[in-house]
Amino acid sequence: MADPLYFFDKNHPNFDFSNFSLHGFELDGVYWPTVEHYFQAQKFPGSSQFESIRRASTPEEAKQLGQSRDHPLRPDWNQVKDQVMKRALQAKFSDPTLRNLLLGTGERPLVENAPDDPYWGCGPDGQGKNRSGSLLMEVREELRHSTSTGD
8 A cells, every 4th residue: 555645734745735725716606715714614604604714814714713603503514514525625626736736646545634633634643534635535536537538
């Protein structure tokens, strides 16, 4: 098996795979500065919090606003959060440069080395769910398939 490619820290060469990397995209007719902005805003559709998050000056601010519980989360959030993340990753990696970067990882496992996040990252003991890495690998496979079939 190929060595894992770890990403997380903005001072690391693989930071482009992070949801905090400054690679904007358009989705649902709106421009999003980062995946983190899109993901956090989707917790509050149709609310003022949605737009506050979209306009946040940094992904860190977007995350902080998204983690606030001053506004109610959409009731189906736990059921849709992975789909929301995947849509954002698909949009981000539709950029030709980023698509080639992702495809260039070959078969390497992609691991978000987030020590404080056992759901999206590998967690403090490396045994987390790594959903960010898993979804990136799903997007990579979809891109590989669409590239090989000419879709």
